[in-house]
Amino acid sequence: MLKYDIYLNDIREMIKRIEKQLKKRKLNFKKDVDNYDMLVLRLQIIGQSVNELPKEITSKFPEVNWKIFVTFRNISSHNYSAINKGIFTRILKKELPLLKNAMLKLK
Numbered sequence: 001m002l003k004y005d006i007y008l009n010d011i012r013e014m015i016k017r018i019e020k021q022l023k024k025r026k027l028n029f030k031k032d033v034d035n036y037d038m039l040v041l042r043l044q045i046i047g048q049s050v051n052e053l054p055k056e057i058t059s060k061f062p063e064v065n066w067k068i069f070v071t072f073r074n075i076s077s078h079n080y081s082a083i084n085k086g087i088f089t090r091i092l093k094k095e096l097p098l099l100k101n102a103m104l105k106l107k
Contacts, residue, residue, distance in 0.1 A: 004057065007049040008106060014042040015100045022092065029085055040076050043091060047073020061102040065095050
């Protein structure tokens with residue numbers, strides 16, 4: 001097992017859970033607070049795991065906006081009410097598929 005496998009596995013698992021969650025429900029920030037909170041938590045886990053990855057891994061995938069995941073984690077963990085819904089949606093719809101593709105290539 002590589003030193004960073006635990007983080008890569010956490011990222012893969014959270015992506016899988018987010019995708020499953022989004023298939024069941026559409027994003028509705030006001031009506032489904034529990035669903036929103038679950039997505040935020042899963043993105044926090046991804047952000048923390050991304051933060052632990054070395055440059056030698058992240059530099060292989062310049063198409064992935066690694067920083068957005070870490071920044072989202074920091075904001076959502078320390079100032080929950082400051083989460084920008086537009087950026088949150090962008091991460092789920094645009095950034096997460098790029099991250100998933102990178103994780104598949106790393107297997």
